Amino acid sequence: MSGFSQRLHDLSQRVAAAAATAGRDSESIRILPVSKTHPVADLREALAAGVSEFGENKPQELATKAAELGANLDLCADRNEVSPRWVQIGNLQRNKAKLIVAYGAELQSLDSAKLAQTLNRLLDQAGRTLEVMIEVNTSGEDAKHGVAPEETLELARLVIDQPRLHLIGLMTVAAHIDRVGERGVFEMFSQLAGLREAVLGLPGGADCRELSMGMSGDFELAIAAGSTCVRVGSALFGPRDYAQKPVS
Numbered sequence: 001m002s003g004f005s006q007r008l009h010d011l012s013q014r015v016a017a018a019a020a021t022a023g024r025d026s027e028s029i030r031i032l033p034v035s036k037t038h039p040v041a042d043l044r045e046a047l048a049a050g051v052s053e054f055g056e057n058k059p060q061e062l063a064t065k066a067a068e069l070g071a072n073l074d075l076c077a078d079r080n081e082v083s084p085r086w087v088q089i090g091n092l093q094r095n096k097a098k099l100i101v102a103y104g105a106e107l108q109s110l111d112s113a114k115l116a117q118t119l120n121r122l123l124d125q126a127g128r129t130l131e132v133m134i135e136v137n138t139s140g141e142d143a144k145h146g147v148a149p150e151e152t153l154e155l156a157r158l159v160i161d162q163p164r165l166h167l168i169g170l171m172t173v174a175a176h177i178d179r180v181g182e183r184g185v186f187e188m189f190s191q192l193a194g195l196r197e198a199v200l201g202l203p204g205g206a207d208c209r210e211l212s213m214g215m216s217g218d219f220e221l222a223i224a225a226g227s228t229c230v231r232v233g234s235a236l237f238g239p240r241d242y243a244q245k246p247v248s
């Protein structure tokens with residue numbers, strides 16, 4: 001077993017245990033491996049271990065890796081497809097939107113009406129659609145991206161109206177657990193779950209089923225609060241070295 005396979009196996013067991021504790025089916029929880037800062041060689045090892053998609057934080061890094069490993073633009077991951085799906089999970093500026101239109105299968109960090117409209121126009125030109133989640137700033141921290149909770153429904157309505165965008169869920173990054181405690185983090189995740197119920201009730205909102213929440217340090221709490229997608233980086237790929245430029 002490769003190092004990655006072993007870590008994926010261990011993580012899957014922890015996800016299954018958290019799901020069992022919450023009385024949930026672990027099949028309903030997707031593990032999104034977050035490969036940011038890690039070199040393409042590590043991603044190849046992950047592909048060999050059966051991974052079919054990667055989450056990346058920076059659009060340029062996503063594009064560079066996708067150009068090298070190939071990109072499956074299909075809306076649903078097909079496990080027989082050799083090219084991985086690429087999922088943008090970090091902030092996306094409008095001038096980088098074309099990179100996601102070229103290589104991304106999914107964007108989890110949609111957080112403004114202008115970005116939604118820009119993407120819709122570029123996707124229309126490319127003749128394709130994109131799965132999106134709205135990122136919500138549930139912690140209220142200035143440094144965090146995402147729309148304010150009270151603006152989520154308004155943005156959801158606008159996204160639903162864009163024919164090239166397919167709204168599949170909501171995403172959040174909670175505050176650090178050591179700052180707000182488990183209870184504070186659980187409340188942020190629960191708030192996202194409540195907002196999803198509201199979006200599901202909108203006309204055209206019925207596909208907004210996913211809750212992307214939980215990372216290496218807090219995914220068990222997120223699963224307890226209803227997460228359907230945990231974004232896991234360091235627990236799968238090891239610690240990140242931000243000083244080092246990713247090598248390919």
Ligand SMILES: *Cc1c(COP(=O)(O)O)cnc(C)c1O
Binds near residue numbers: 034090215233234
């Ligand atoms: C880096 C990142 C993750 C993964 O973080 P880990 O703590 O390494 O699991 C998840 N979500 C987002 C938005 C990230 O940028």
